[in-house]
Amino acid sequence: MSDACIDLPVLRPRLPRAEALLPWLKRIDEAGWYTNAGPLHNKLRQRMAAHFGLEPDCVTLTANGTLGLTLALQAQRPPAGSYCLMPSWTFVATAHAVRQAGLKPFFVDVEPETWALSPTSALLQAAGAPGPVGAVAVVAPFGAPLDLGAWDRFQEASGLAVVVDAAAGFDSLKPGRVPAMVSLHATKALGIGEGGLIVTEDAALSAEIGARSRFGFRGERLATVDATNAKLSEYAAAVGLAALDAWPETREAWIALRRLYEKALGGLRGLQFAPGLSGVAASTMMVTGRGDAADMAEDLADQGIGSQFWWGSGCHRHPPFRDCPRAALPFTESLAERSLGLPFHLDMGEAEVERVAAALGRAQRRVAA
Template identity: 50%
Template sequence: MPLVDPRSGFVAPVAAATPARLPVAAPTLPAAEGVLPYLQRIDASGWYSNFGPLVQELEARLAGRFVHPTEVVTVANGTLALTLALQALDLPRGGFCAIPSWTFVATAHAVRMAGLTPWFVDVEPEGGELTPDLLAQALPRAPGPVVATLPVSVMGRPTQVEAWAAFQEATGLPVILDAAAGFDAVHDAAVTVMVSLHATKALGIGEGAFLATRDPALARRWRALTNFAFMGDRIARYPATNAKLSEYAAAVGLAALDIWPETRNRYVAAARRLRIALSDEPRVRFQSGWGLDWISSTCLVSLPQGSADAVEAFLNEQGVETRRWWGAGCHTAPAFADCPSDSLEATVKLAGSGLGIPFFAHLQPDQINRVARTLKLAMDQAGFERTPA
């Protein structure tokens, strides 16, 4: 209420309330009551790690989401999962692994930890994806022997798994799909697939991931690599690590799967409201099918070329958080300055036009309207014409 000076009767004006800062993302994990029955099962069994009954149940339920008989192995996190998937192939140390620069740095870190060297290649300009055709065209320009490739599902977008399987068959080059954000869209393990279960993902458990394959022998090797290279005994057969998922993490995963249909519906509803709020804005484009055919826990929009810096600055001034989820590409990170790159023209353009805007399952209608209104105003202020992005 207004402040009144009792001596003069002067009424001080009330400052406009500053809107609360709107985060770019907010995790959705199961509530305590959903996890409790699984915790009680842990108490009853006294089994806390080392491939306990909850981990086995979680893996079986995850495998059941795939269209063909599939083996699933859980891992402590996605970066370790990619690393172990590469190590399981016994590739020549120092060999080149072809990856898109348009990805999160974990992809490149995993390549390095597996004893390989990232070779950054370009992606298609619209969806930002490394495709089998693009890699086939780039391979003659490789700086040395390419021993594997890690294509990436862009922010959870569906990927051409069967096309990559055909590429693997034709070239003999092992393919591991980094589908970290692809829980909703990935249902085929024709090539090795890694899905993250980090708290920021659509189905999150805090920290965790899983690898999927149709090859039981490969899955057995992954499992050994997560457990000191033991295979039902205590003999360390080759260099390995400890990357197992605990029963407690599995408890959260099972509770998250129990409510996944509801969680997915909430993501879809929020995504469709956001699409509607920006349906009259031709300068903003969503990923193809996002919120319609598939969903993820983040929203990446494409803006007019060169506008991302100005739009990001304006939104942040207005308390609307944004995120360059993949920065300017892995090739710009100091950690990978010594890694060779092919031409990255499309990657550079994507970095200048892509922006993560606020999105989460419990995003409210007033918050959606705020995002849309501020985003439109940002582009108007920056002087970008209302022409398609």
């Protein structure tokens, strides 16, 4: 079935409406400041810091999350050309960021209980790398909470650079010293269109990331390190501030939608949610008991319901990364065949969730027949 026949899409982003943006846009007009750490940028930084329980100098706003990941790796100065141990089970932006940071991906498997790396598994799998490992990229799958304290201890003991891709972790991330990226893409629980932020308890590291996001400048027009332009504009900051104004209500709406799904899918056998689904998420990952997610997706589409393989078959299946070394990936391969993203957006209510549940039940019966 073509996408034109899908009347319940898997995703429908919701950003602040024009009337909510207008007061912030007027402030831009009044100040005549449009980028380069203007008043709205600084206010958004302060409010994001408060959200994560940090000081403002521990937060760096970036034009997008991928650039933020790249800069967070570069700021830790891992040896150029060394391997970055990372899960293949992630969105391909993580692998692009590793490459852009001058490192080589070494793909490893995730743990079945969490869909993520642990410090213990990272140490074990690093031994299989074909060369020196200089960094580890950790991924919080679909916003699931991670123990960053454990990764702080790992970094201190190993001496490796560590970065955390917590793209969907706006509501779940508890910062540590290792830098963590949160995406502000339109598809996230709190989105601004394009944007991201890096949080860390290490203010000196945050300053280094910030300098690398603005041409290497540190208060004067002198480039001190290799850098890029990853600054967040005042207009993007305006959207972020309007989104934060509405966050308490938005957060409750996400939680209510998740609860509707938990209730509606609770009676379907052979299905489970991705681990760590609690609080706020902007997507729902369903896992089937067998490798039949593709058949389920086709059947849902026949019923007018969209779905998505958010991470495809893993990064190692994408053409730019097929030649990268990798460990055995049995659980990643299994997840690729069994996981499917269901419709999950704030235009949905009880009727839409129940429609998805009923369609899943029919799809189960047809696939099993």
